[in-house]
Every structure is written in C-alpha cells, then in structure tokens.
Amino acid sequence: MIAARRALRDAAARFAFSDTARLDAELLLAHALGITRERLLLTLDDWTVPPDFAALVERRARHEPVAYITGTRAFWTIELAVAPGVLIPRPDSETLLEAALAHFADRAPARVLDLGTGPGTLLLAALAEWPGATGLGVDRSDAALDQARGNAAALGLGDRAAFRHGDWGAGIAERFDLVLANPPYVAVGADLPDGVRDYEPAGALFAGADGLDDYRAIAPQLPPLLADGGVACVEIGADQGESAAALFRAAGLSVALRRDLAGRDRCLVVTA
Template identity: 40%
Template sequence: MQIGDALRQAAQSIQNTLELEPTEASFEANLLCQQVLNVNRAWLIGHETDALEANQQAGFEALVQRRLNGEPIAYILGSREFYGLPLKTTPATLIPRPDTETLVEAALAKIPQNVSLNILDLGTGTGAVALAIASQLPQTKVIAVDASLEALKVAIENAQSLNLSNVHLIESNWFSALVSEKFDVIVSNPPYIAQDDEHLKLGDLRFEPLSALASGVDGLDDIRKIIQDAPEYLNPNGWLMLEHGYDQADAVAALLKARGFSQIDHARDIAGTQRVTFGAI
C-alpha cells in the first residue's frame, strides 16, 4: 500500500470513530505514520507514492487501532509539545494541554526579567509548567513537586533532556516536603474536576490518572488545601496562581479572598474562558 493511501484510510477511520474534524483526523494519522517511519511531516508529503513495507504497514495499523480504541495520541506517541518544549508523556502523567499555557503566561507576567526569584510548581506531572517557566527565565530557581513518584520520574527525564539546570524536582504531597521554604510565586494546575463528573468517562480523560483530575464533590478540595497552606510558603507580596475549571473562577477568587489574598484577578485561556485565578499575600 502506498503511504498516501494508508494515510487517507487511517484518517477516515479516525474521523468516523472518534468524531473528529477531518483536518484533526488527518493530522493525527500523519503523526502516527511519522512515528512508525521515524520521519517528519515534510518527508511524508514528498513520499506519498512510496510503498509501505509490510512491517511498516503493520506497525502503522497497530498505532491507528490504539487510537481508534480511544487511547490519547500523546500516550501513543509518548510525547507532547507544551510552550514550544517537547515533553515525554506517559499514562502516569496528565497530558499537557494548551489551556495550561495560560498559567505559564500569567506567571511570566508577574516575574521580573533578570531578577533571581524562587518559584514553586505544585503537582508538576510532566514538569510542563515548571520547565516552561525555567526555560524562559534561567535566572530563577524553580522547585517542582509531585506526590506521584512515577510522574516525577517523567518530569526528571524531561528536565534532563531539555538541559534545564535551574529546576529542582522533589517528591512531595503538595507542601509536605518543603520545610521552611519561601517562594515569590507559587503556581499549580491541581486536580479540579468533580469526582462524579461524567466527563471523566469520556475521551482522553478515561486514560489519564484519576488522582491528577478529580478532587472531591465540587472539584475544589485540593485547591482549598493549597490556598489554605500557601501563605506560609510565600514571601511578602508573593503570588499564588491556580488553574481551574471553566466555571470555578468565582469560587476560587472567593477562597483566595477569604484566606487574605489581595489583588485577585483572572487570566483567560485561548477560548476566552477564565482559566487561571491568582492573588498576592
């Protein structure tokens, strides 16, 4: 079978089964084929009439079937780009998403250039947020923690592959391993989905670690704990920045206000949704 024919068939199957837009289905088919052939997109375009060898076709069909079964493409490929950084992803970690880049942008807006500050990323997963900040601000010291040792191993691999020496990764359940540490900015993309939310049974969420997604009846249990404990770990005028669900901005702002935070505000994601809420102590 020619590469072009295989791509078209795979894209059609992905589109029909997963109900994706044609362009998105085609994009995913191309990514899977690139993975099998170990080539880039430009190579595929120039070799659509080349024949796939039997083992290549079998490998491609196997990856397509995994996608048809609903497995996230980030796990199939083992990587996902975030803030321009290639990151390893595994089922032990939450898949980095474009919405979370809003958290990075909000943090960068509060961190002066060429000033050495201490930054903390709570629940780092792949290390996406911490590594993005560290890559943009090499003068900062970034500590990133996660309660999952398996997730932390992935973050360590990502930090090493990106050669970012200003990131320090620690196994910790939120603040538990941080003794007498003080930070200028604390960021977190914590679990914030209600534990009985039907979306947990749909799409990519079915394959991601539940502990990184759900947090109590209203999804705010972990956010409450972070807000309650954060002032102890913030320097004067330090910022706490939290990603949250599309309808949780007011609730998070109220929690921050009740804990004594000021200058409370929000940042919107690429869809215009209030995705991040922050305040100063």
Template identity: 45%
Template structure:
C-alpha cells in the first residue's frame, strides 16, 4: 500500500507530465475527494497508508483528468460565490468570471434590495442562489429549457437552504412566466457557432453545446433575452447579462433595439474583460 503523500506526489507528477495548467491544485482536489479528506487530514496524515479501493478510485480520477476532463466534472461539483453547486450533464460548470454579475448587482442596488429576481437560463442555479445569499428578503425564479438542468438547480436550492425563496421550472426564456421582476440575471449562450470547434477541449467536450451556442453571430440568445427583459422588467428594474469577449457594443445595440437602456460601460471581470452588462427598462 502507498501513503497519502506518495499518492499525492505521484498524482502531481502525472498531471504535470500531461502539461495541465494547475497540476498541484488539481491533484490536491482529486486526492482529497477520492480519499474523503479535509485539508488538515491530508497534511496531518500524509504518512498514513491508503486502502487499495481508495487508491483505485483516485487512479480512475487521475486518468480522467489526464484525458482532459475538468476537475469539477470529475468530482461533480464546483464552488461559486462561496457556495458549493452540484453539476449535471445539462449544466455549465460555474466560472469565476460569472461572479461579476453578482458584483454588478450589489453595486447597482447599493443598500436597496431586489425583491423579485428572475434567472433566465439558470443551469445549476448558481446566479440566482448566489444573489439570494446576499439578499435575505429577496425571492426568485430560475428557468431553463433543459429539464435535467432544472432538476439540478432545484436540488442545489434545497441542499443550500433556499426552499421557499427559490423556485425552478422548465421554460423557453420567459414563456409561461408571469409578473415583473426587479432584477433579471442571465448568462446566455454567446459563443459564435463557428467558434465552438475552436474552444478548449475541457469546454467543447464536456459542457452542453446548447448552453454555449450563440448562433451564427453569437447574438441569438441576446435577442431573445432582450425581448424577455422588455416584457418582464418592473419599472426601474435591471437586467444584468454576461458578455463574451468583444461583444459589449453589439449586445448594447441589441438591447437598444428592444427599447432598453444600457447603464454605462460593462463591469469587467478580474482579467479586465467587460463581462457584466447592466441594462435598464
């Protein structure tokens, strides 16, 4: 039998040889998950032997990572806005740049509270539930065209304690949705169809294509989103939409055609890319 430290060292070396970007971090996450360890247990018990069954489970995970499967897909979860979200085959992996939308909402509302929130294309529910974690008096609805994604989002909501405040349902944009909302959030599909084949394998081979494909010009989903926002935003309500790199001007034009007003330049993510576009009715 091998010790925890030996398995960790071997895992790091294998991921490094596969030329992955973060071999040390990936190996630590996978070792902790496979052996069901905390950080303290991994460090404090580094010389303890690992059972053959656990070692075999880790070997399977390392092989999957070497083949390019994202760590979040292997362990089935991803942290977003300090919350842990379970994933599904029909959901995107939540990404750090999407947190920019919640930052933009906090900045836009200041000390106010968006009482009713709509998340269009909810996926895991990360945007809606992350937002609700900041506003205890708010409630919201998350919709997605993929039934399996809605199941995942609803399960995340229950597990994270948002029963009674967050509802999830299957819908094509705002079809069947009633009423108006103080805030609409959306991370729509925005990749140009012809560019999907150029995406990194971790995205192209493991994220659902429907959640990526923005049509021939990358703007198809924004047109539907703008129309839905024009119908569903309350007076003085806000839409905050995620942007792809270089899309700010084009998406602002789509919003203007729908009678919506862009509220200043888009908020940049940590890489400096304009990421969260704030739009008013």
C-alpha cells in the first residue's frame, strides 16, 4: 500500500509543468478518495492511495485539466460541474463579480444577463450573491447550455435562472441591471499552455487575428441592454485594456478599467 503523503509528492513531481503541481495532486487524490481536499489535508496520514489514483495522475501528466478529470471547479462561492466542451471557470473571472459588487454597493441588481455563460459560471455566482435576483444566460454552445442548466438545478437556482441559445445579445428585447460577459479574447495563433490548447473548446478561446472580434459584436449591442443605473462587467485579456475599451467607447458607452489580484487589466466596467 502506498501512503498518501508519498503519493502526493510523487504526483506533484510528475506535474512539474503546472504552476499548481501540489494542489493538482491534492485535488486528484481527494477526488479518488471521495472526500474534500480540506479533509484530506487534515487527515493525510490516515489514508492509503486507492488503485484508481494512478489513472488520474496519468491523465494529468498528459496535461488534461484537473477540472475535466474531477468534473468540478470551485468559483466564487459556488461549485460547478464542468466537462469537456465548456471553458473551465478561472479565478481571474471573479474580478467581474468584484466590480459588480463595487458598482451596486448597498443595493442589488434585480435582473442579470450573462453573455457567453458557459457552464453558468458568472450568472449562477451572481444569483448566489444576490438572492433576490433572477437572470438569463446566453450561449451559442448547446453543450454549455446543458451544463449550465444542470448546474442551476444542482445549486437550487433553477427557478431563478433561464438559459437560451443565442449570439451574444442579439434578439434580446429587455434591459438588465447587470450584464456579465467573458467572451473569447485570445488571438488566433497565440501560444497557449498545452492543457488549454489541447483540451478546452477553441470557440470559447479564440477571437480573430487580434482577439477583439467578439468585443466588436458585443459593444454595439450593449446600450439597449443596460437598464438605468446598470453596469456591464466584461472580461478582457491583460493586454487589451485600451484596445477593447475603445470599441465600447465608440458605441457611446463610458468605460473604466479594473485589475485582477495580480495587478493585470482584467475587467471593463461599462456604463451608459
């Protein structure tokens, strides 16, 4: 029998390509044991390694994302089921929720729109944050919408979240207090980590030669979607603060920039 502490050390060494090698190993072992990572760490010396852990390590060693292996990803205050075919939620995207909280301060949005909802990431996190809100998630991927509906039901938010197939904001005849969007923003041909390039859906990553194609579609759609006093929080790449903002200003909108915890440009805060 292999002790858990040794297995984690050996697995982390296999994952040297990852910036979070030890965390990856802990999440996979906790998943194999059917317990939380927190419980694993508190009782590490009580466990031996189950036989199926080796197969999980091999998958991760081929750069498959941990979230696809375990089928879950924590985001903001919620846990989401994720599977191949959808973009994996990332901590950087929490910057959009921080910006929304700052905008609304001691009040709350009543209606929330999530453009490119994926597995429901931003919409469901917002509805969990504001229990009185309802919202709509839009995506052009049926696989993503299926996962979003499943996540809404699992989180007890199915009666407050609706989902529809669509092309960003096209055809939506309603105004929203909060619009959230994490569109593709990677330039075609950009160098990406193997785990992203080989496993995550290209349609959720790439946006033309300069990475701005989807902002060009979204910016002119935003003005009629924003309610009085409303805000749109739009994720951007770290080098797109000025180039993406210019597209929204050209649509007659006011734009402020918010940085993520690493100090990188991450979110456009857009108002009418």
